[in-house]
Amino acid sequence: MTWKPHATVAVVVEDHQGRFLLVEELSSGKVVFNQPAGHIEENEAILDAVKRETLEETGWEVEPTYLLGIYTYKAPSNGVTYYRFCYAARALHQATDQLDDGIIAPHWLTPAEIKRLGDKLRSPLVLQCIEDYRNGRKFPLDVIVDGQT
Template structure:
């Protein structure tokens, strides 16, 4: 078997009330919670993937403002290694209630609410990225050298 890394994007979005945009979804027969996130498609710019995934999963137009970091995670359920390009974004407008297949709902949750979800979080990266965001970690978007943008 050939090892193939999986490139994904995610976005941490906090509203003016201190709540975070989260996605409730079905994954591997379970209902889990995650930031808006997903795979980068072939020939897709990273920032375009962030906007697309957020819109498809939440119905919100999201504007990426900062790069938060690159996170690596090997999922114990399938052994796949994911490289998660995580961003900080601002919610601009909710434009649809139609959500991607497998998405149950989008929610605005406090950090306490998210912590209480425990093993219902899709991965430990959900909390880790919010903690990094709250510590003030921010990088300019131009650290992503994308020839398409």
């Protein structure tokens, strides 16, 4: 069997009230909460994936502002290793209410509300990315050279 890494994006978006945009979704038959996130498609620029996934899962158009980090996570449910390119982004406007299959609803939640979700978070990276964002972790967008653009 050939090992195939899974490259994903995730997006941390904070509103003017200090709330964060999360997605309530169905994953493996279980309701969980996650940042807007998903796989980078073949021939897709990473920043385009950030915008697309956020729009598809929340209906919000966003502008990426900086890279928070690249996170590695091996999911215990399926043994797959994910490489998560997590970005901070600014919400521009809600463009649609049409959401991807499996998405229940987008939510704006405070950090305290997110922590209370506990095991309803899709992975520990959800909280870690928010904490890194709140601690000021940031890298310029051009730290990743994307040959697609």
